[in-house]
Amino acid sequence: MTRTMPIFLFSLLCSLPFLLLAWNLVTDNLGANPVEALEHTTGDWTVYFLLLCLSVTPIQRYLKPKTSGWILPTHLIRRLLGLSAFAYGLLHLMTYWIFDMGTAWDETLLDLAERPFILIGFIAFLLLIPLVITSTQNWQKRLKGRWQTLHKSIYLITFLGILHYALLVKADLLQPIIYMGMFGILMLLRIHTLSSKR
């Protein structure tokens, strides 16, 4: 009961980039290539939310090991961040499908077959779906230990998402390299927990 407001506010916070983007869209403030702006912004925020989601555990372990959360419990924070990543990923995919592919299936299949970076991005998105479906506590109880294993696929998903970006840039790899670096650090911070028995 008392969690409803914090959850609502946190969700609102996560939707701010979308609201800003939508505002810029309707006020024709997305520049000369609005579709590109939509694709890049939604793509960026998908990666940001994935990285934020991956930061929760290290922050908790290293800064405040005894805490179970800040206002909201960490498992809820992780869930909301993960779902946000999926939401932006979905917007990203929809922008591509509607405006680049013109909702043509044959063109989409051709694109997937011919351009590895599109296929990789699509696979990363597909892998998110089981995580979204099993994101509830109900599913966590049903799957028990296997839930943890399933949700560790977020590591692969994040890696594929950044790889998708790295493969699509023409020449300037700076941003993808920074993302990979951040991902690397977040993974390194997990080494002792991955190896220790729990």
Next chain:
Amino acid sequence: MQKLTENDVTSQSVFLNRRSFIKQLAGVGLLLPSLPSYAYALNSVKNPNYQPNLKLTDSEHVLHYNNFYELGTGKSDPYYNQAQLKTDGWTLTVEGECRRPRTFELSELEGLFDIEQRIYRFRCVEGWSMVVPWDGFPLAKLLNLVEPTSKAKYVEFVSINDPDNLRAQRRDILDWPYTEGLRIDEAMNPLTLMAMGLYGENLPNQNGAPIRLIVPWKYGFKNSKSIVKIRLVEEQPVSAWMKAAPKEYGFYSNVNPNVRHPRWSQAKERPLGSFLKKKTLMFNGYEAEVAHLYKDMDLKHFF
């Protein structure tokens, strides 16, 4: 010299006002590191042969959306970093396999050649396009002035190299300076333009000031910006993008909806400012003028 007509007044004044706004901002010192390029109108005459009935791209888009990696790799970087490009005392050297190699000052070029305005389609390899009125003169006139010899089979274009000011050149994003090339008959084609302005005004820095190449039937990256040297050579030049990704960017890079690019299908393009794509034309719509140059060539091989 015929003055620009009434039809041009509205778009002209709106355009000039936008650039004077930049100058006003420059006075605020904190917003821009130093004064940006000085804007002035060119004595440009419309060439009646190149006034197609096409919708011009909003000049706002043309000035704010650029691929000019020397000024940063983001699309709006060249606009924000425009002050980094220094055009004072600019010279253009034409040399190589020619009898009268020469170095020109900008004012010399404006004196030697009548500046004409032509409306051309422009198609970037990334899949966006625009329609821009360029102000310049045919490259053929410049090359004829230096008298190429029979050894001149190709023309190489070298752009500015100034890592002290162009900070992005301190990184090896591309092999600097930016180089491009054309076959001699492509360079001599009546369409090929040396542009010194657009919309009747001198080129803004982010659009390749003070002088650039326009070959409208080829992908945008072949339209070198901020050129300092033109060399007439015997061997086919290797362009910056050919070096960066030889499987993606070939020497010819003619606009061709039938040849897929590894990253983008080239069948359609998105005009700047719009959401929907439209069909890409063979040779960007200049088939009649240039198809003969590639008569017996397999364009999938010579991409």
